[in-house]
Amino acid sequence: DGGITQSPKYLFRKEGQNVTLSCEQNLNHDAMYWYRQDPGQGLRLIYYSQIVNDFQKGDIAEGYSVSREKKESFPLTVTSAQKNPTAFYLCASTSGEGQPQHFGDGTRLSIL
Amino acid sequence: SQQGEEDPQALSIQEGENATMNCSYKTSINNLQWYRQNSGRGLVHLILIRSNEREKHSGRLRVTLDTSKKSSSLLITASRAADTASYFCATRNAGNNRKLIWGLGTSLAVNP
Numbered sequence: 001d002g003g004i005t006q007s008p009k010y011l012f013r014k015e016g017q018n019v020t021l022s023c024e025q026n027l028n029h030d031a032m033y034w035y036r037q038d039p040g041q042g043l044r045l046i047y048y049s050q051i052v053n054d055f056q057k058g059d060i061a062e063g064y065s066v067s068r069e070k071k072e073s074f075p076l077t078v079t080s081a082q083k084n085p086t087a088f089y090l091c092a093s094t095s096g097e098g099q100p101q102h103f104g105d106g107t108r109l110s111i112l
Numbered sequence: 113s114q115q116g117e118e119d120p121q122a123l124s125i126q127e128g129e130n131a132t133m134n135c136s137y138k139t140s141i142n143n144l145q146w147y148r149q150n151s152g153r154g155l156v157h158l159i160l161i162r163s164n165e166r167e168k169h170s171g172r173l174r175v176t177l178d179t180s181k182k183s184s185s186l187l188i189t190a191s192r193a194a195d196t197a198s199y200f201c202a203t204r205n206a207g208n209n210r211k212l213i214w215g216l217g218t219s220l221a222v223n224p
Contacts, residue, residue: 004154006154031210040216041216042200042215042216042217043155043200043202043214044214045211048210048211050210056210090155092154092155097204097210098142098143098204100157101145101212103155104154105153106152106153106154
């Protein structure tokens with residue numbers, strides 16, 4: 001079955017630590033996205049990538065970094081500079097502009 | 113940045129009743145999409161309606177779009193307990209097809 005796999009499902013971060021969230025897709029989609037979801041809020045875009053080796057900042061990129069070395073993979077690193085990282089993180093992909101997005105099942109990040 | 117606003121924020125109905133959710137937006141759009149999110153899961157695409165379309169159906173779902181009022185509605189007919197979820201609208205703005213602009217969602221509870 002084609003889809004998007006996010007791992008881990010739950011993640012805990014210690015003070016001053018960087019953590020990396022994994023997102024892998026086998027849909028052969030060019031574009032991939034990272035969103036943050038807080039309770040009572042909609043999705044806020046962190047980073048997106050239209051093609052391998054290229055990515056753009058979204059609306060809340062500060063404290064986060066990404067890479068896109070392979071078409072299938074778009075990992076997100078939450079750095080120690082992100083002072084309020086507790087949230088539900090969602091990865092998505094799409095086959096092209098104007099097309100619906102396909103989502104993974106998310107990673108819930110908490111502070112220890 | 114958030115553009116879509118869903119109304120109501122929360123809706124509670126009995127099984128068998130119809131559920132109507134509304135979405136308003138602010139700028140010209142290319143298309144409007146509705147998604148569903150079960151608790152703790154990723155989003156699932158339901159329906160995409162283009163700016164030149166006025167109504168679209170998919171099973172028990174009916175979506176309307178009024179571009180003059182910059183609003184859309186999602187109707188779920190003959191609701192079931194399994195329809196309990198959060199529903200989000202997202203717009204793809206004309207001239208910027210790379211990002212979706214998300215609303216805050218409507219939380220629907222269908223009571224058996």
